[in-house]
Amino acid sequence: MAYRFTLPLAGVLAIALATTAVAGSDVPDNLLSAVANPARPEAQRARDAARHPxxxxxxxxxKTGDKVGDFLMGGGYFTRILSGAVGPxxxxxxFQADEFISFMADYGKWQDETAxxxxxxxxxxxxxGVFATPEPVDLIFTAQNYHDLHLGRATPEQIAAINKRLYAALKxxxxxxxxxxxxxxxxxxxxSSKLHRIDIAMVxxxxxxAGFKLEGQSDLLRNPADPRTASVFDPAIQGKTDQFVLKFRKPK
Structure with a gap:
């Protein structure tokens, strides 16, 4: 992705980490029904088995009633599911970044369609660089996008400022x-730029x-067969990459 960022520069206790694979029987009904919604695009529903939404x-x-920020929403796969999960x-x-839309107009089209x-x-x-939600939210969700902050268009100070904005948007x-x-x-x-991957330790x-506390890590999307040496868009590995799922919390 070759877009340019336009960003402002402004901007210990050990914890036990839960490494969790949530069993299907433990998934609340609001989430199961959101995924099962037949109104979701068929192409997106076809990806459910691999993505474990x-x-x-x-x-x-x-939870039902939550306010959620979908940060860098892409094609709206999780946006639609989150919509059903939180209910009316x-x-x-x-959220879709201006930089993404300038790079590829489809990002704007996908946002309009999803809305x-x-x-x-x-x-x-x-x-x-000025990301904000209209009100404080219970959850900020971002899937396969954090590495995009590291494509060489943003300085470490700019990335730190974005992370502070994520922190500020949360309750x-x-x-x-x-x-x-x-x-x-x-x-x-x-x-990050060539393979669209990032070291978990850096994240x-x-x-x-930025102030977040790491609360848990899930193995739901692990694939030890991925050598982590190919682009995520390589047909041999696309849709089957080894992925991490990290849960951070903003302290009360």
Whole structure:
């Protein structure tokens, strides 16, 4: 992705981490029905077996009535499911960055189409550097996007400022759920631009520096057969990459 960021520069206790794979029987009905909704696009529903959306949202703790920010919503796969999961008393603020839309107009089209799916989906657009939600939210969700902050268009200071904005958008006690593609251990963001992967240790360190507390890590999307050396768009591995799921919390 070759877009340019336009970003402002402004901007210990050990914890036991839960490494969790949520069993299907433990998934609340609101999440199961949101995934089963036949109004979802068929192409997106076909990806459910690989993406485990109900279990992922159960791990995040999504509840009816929650306010959610879908940060860098992409094609709206999780936006639509979140909409059903939070129900009519909840809200999903579907954020698409101006930089992404400038790079590829489809990002804007996908946001517009997704917003028509349900009245509780509210589209939000701005430069990524001034991200904000219209009200404090219970959850910020971002899937396969954190590495995009590390494509070489943003400085470490700018990335830190974005992470502070994620923190500020959450209610005290709110959750940040991050899914992304594993890079080689110890590689930092070396492979973010070429392979669209990022080192899990770098994600943890940056978000903890913003004030988040790492609460849990799920193995739902692990694939040890992925050598982490190919682009996530390589047909041999696309849709089957080794992915991490990290659950952070903003302290109360």
């Amino acid at each position: 109900a279990e992922i949202l159960a791990f995040a703790g999504v 008393t909840g809200k999903v603020y579907a 028509k799916f349900a009245p509780n989906i509210v589209p939000v657009r701005s430069s990524i 005290p006690g709110g959750v940040l759920l991050v899914i992304d593609h594993y890079a080689a251990d110890g590689s930092g963001d070396r492979d 943890k360190a940056e978000l903890e520096a």
